[in-house]
Each structure stands twice: as structure tokens, then as C-alpha cells.
Amino acid sequence: MRKRNCRLEVCFTKDELSALTKKARKAHLSLGGFVRSAVSGAEIKEAPGADIPKLIYEVRRVGINIDQILKIAHTKGLLDVPQLRKALEDNRAVERMIVDAYTTTGS
Structure with missing residues (x-):
């Protein structure tokens, strides 16, 4: 029914x-x-264009790479960890803006 x-x-x-x-x-x-x-x-x-999911994927991929570098830098003390954390936060903010702008909400 x-x-x-x-x-x-x-x-x-x-x-x-x-x-x-x-x-x-x-x-x-x-x-x-x-x-x-x-x-x-x-x-x-409005539904996102075909290129928006690819853009979201790439931004997430960059964020994952920054996160991996951050973990290595933290354990070995090689790089400026606070600066990497800032870059990761900026990347996640961009990802959220893209997702919020191009995803539909509701049922």
C-alpha cells in the first residue's frame, strides 16, 4: 500500500x-x-553541479594529507605543529562551507 x-x-x-x-x-x-x-x-x-562532489572529495583529500603530516610532525618534532593545525582547521572550514552551500537538507 x-x-x-x-x-x-x-x-x-x-x-x-x-x-x-x-x-x-x-x-x-x-x-x-x-x-x-x-x-x-x-x-x-539548488542541486550541485557535477563538479562539486569532485571538489568536496579533493578538499577532503587535502585535509587528510595535512592531518597525516601533522601526526608525523608532532611525533618527530620536525615542523611547526601549530601552523599545520591552523592549515587543517582552515581546510575543514572550507570543506564545511562547500558542503553547506551545495547539499540539500530536509526529507
Whole structure:
């Protein structure tokens, strides 16, 4: 049995329907999914381009490398550890900004 079995009919002008369709398409959602997300109060973001997941992957990879260098530097006392910690924090902040900007929230 279907989870959603209650229907609602809504009338739109051509312009309104076109605007709704464009917004749903940009978010990579169906019209029903877009409306349900909007009604539930979820922030609806435009779906990321194909290159954004690659960018997130690369930023995470750089962060992992910095973390590994930081561990080695700390154990051997070779490099300026506080400066590496700052670089790692900056990298994680950039990662969070990218993820927050390009990921959808809600159901």
C-alpha cells in the first residue's frame, strides 16, 4: 500500500507552473517532492553541479594529507605543529562551507 494516499488538486497559471517546475528541476526533485519539502519547511537548495562532489572529495583529500603530516610532525618534532593545525582547521572550514552551500537538507 502506498505511503501517500491523500491527493490534493491545485490550479496554477502557466507562469506559476513554469516557475514551480523550474525550481523543482534545479533542486533535482519531482513537483510533489518539491512541494512536500516546501510545506515541511525544509530549506530547498539548488542541486550541485557535477563538479562539486569532485571538489568536496579533493578538499577532503587535502585535509587528510595535512592531518597525516601533522601526526608525523608532532611525533618527530620536525615542523611547526601549530601552523599545520591552523592549515587543517582552515581546510575543514572550507570543506564545511562547500558542503553547506551545495547539499540539500530536509526529507
